[in-house]
Amino acid sequence: MIHLKTPEEIDTIARGGAIIADFLVEIRPRIRPGVSTLELDEFADDFIRAHNGAVPAFKGLYGFPGSVCTSVNEEVVHGIPQAARKLEDGDIISIDVGVKLDGWCSDSAWTFPVGEIDESTDHLMKVTEEALDRAVSAAVLEGSVGDIGAAVVTRVKGTGLGIIRDLVGHGVGREVHEEPQVPNFGLSGTGPALREGMVLAIEPMLSCGTPDIQTLDDRWTVVTLDRTRSAHFEHTVAVTSVGPRILTGAPAEAPA
Ligand code: MG
Ligand code: MG
Numbered sequence: 682m683i684h685l686k687t688p689e690e691i692d693t694i695a696r697g698g699a700i701i702a703d704f705l706v707e708i709r710p711r712i713r714p715g716v717s718t719l720e721l722d723e724f725a726d727d728f729i730r731a732h733n734g735a736v737p738a739f740k741g742l743y744g745f746p747g748s749v750c751t752s753v754n755e756e757v758v759h760g761i762p763q764a765a766r767k768l769e770d771g772d773i774i775s776i777d778v779g780v781k782l783d784g785w786c787s788d789s790a791w792t793f794p795v796g797e798i799d800e801s802t803d804h805l806m807k808v809t810e811e812a813l814d815r816a817v818s819a820a821v822l823e824g825s826v827g828d829i830g831a832a833v834v835t836r837v838k839g840t841g842l843g844i845i846r847d848l849v850g851h852g853v854g855r856e857v858h859e860e861p862q863v864p865n866f867g868l869s870g871t872g873p874a875l876r877e878g879m880v881l882a883i884e885p886m887l888s889c890g891t892p893d894i895q896t897l898d899d900r901w902t903v904v905t906l907d908r909t910r911s912a913h914f915e916h917t918v919a920v921t922s923v924g925p926r927i928l929t930g931a932p933a934e935a936p937a
Pocket of ligand 1: 777778779788789790915
């Protein structure tokens with residue numbers, strides 16, 4: 682069942698989302714060669730908990746050990762923060778972060794470059810972020826969930842990049858993961874109708890090669906089957922009478 686949120690509930694989710702937006706700004710200068718993914722996780726945990734009762738929504742979710750997911754290079758999602766995993770120049774890292782505040786969740790992800798990245802990686806990141814923008818723009822009344830996936834497909838077509846299909850976006854609310862599923866593929870006009878008060882995590886994940894994925898023996902880390910790199914950008918978005926309202930935020934304003 683799809684839970685519709687009141688304007689007040691959406692405002693509460695947006696307050697949590699604002700913490701995520703600030704976090705993404707603050708984490709950016711800390712992402713550099715030599716830093717471990719555990720150090721980034723510890724910063725995230727401290728940062729989120731410093732905000733009036735906010736907690737990292739992923740900590741312990743289904744048993745996940747970290748406060749955020751840190752997925753490097755060929756890792757798509759659910760990378761476990763580790764002291765031994767140090768970032769290197771030319772890597773990319775996707776940080777997936779959830780906040781729970783006053784009983785309501787928000788969910789976002791952003792892929793960052795570590796130092797200087799090569800051209801194909803830059804292309805991957807740009808197309809994935811643009812796919813997110815297009816997909817968010819499709820989250821309008823009169824539309825359907827299929828329009829969101831179709832917008833991703835339209836942007837990715839012809840780029841040579843793969844759309845990860847086995848992982849999808851989702852409703853967000855009192856739980857991190859609610860109905861409906863929001864695939865990154867689909868046909869316009871199909872799937873559940875978009876209604877005022879729906880809050881959706883829209884999250885395209887692309888790879889430089891195959892769309893196929895595999896879960897590692899740690900039972901968490903999802904990697905591309907061909908080990909090509911993957912990028913992941915995600916916003917929590919409310920469907921409103923005046924259009925899509927992004928409740929999380931981009932770190933674009935931050936100095937690199
Ligand atoms: Mg997320
Ligand atoms: Mg999500």
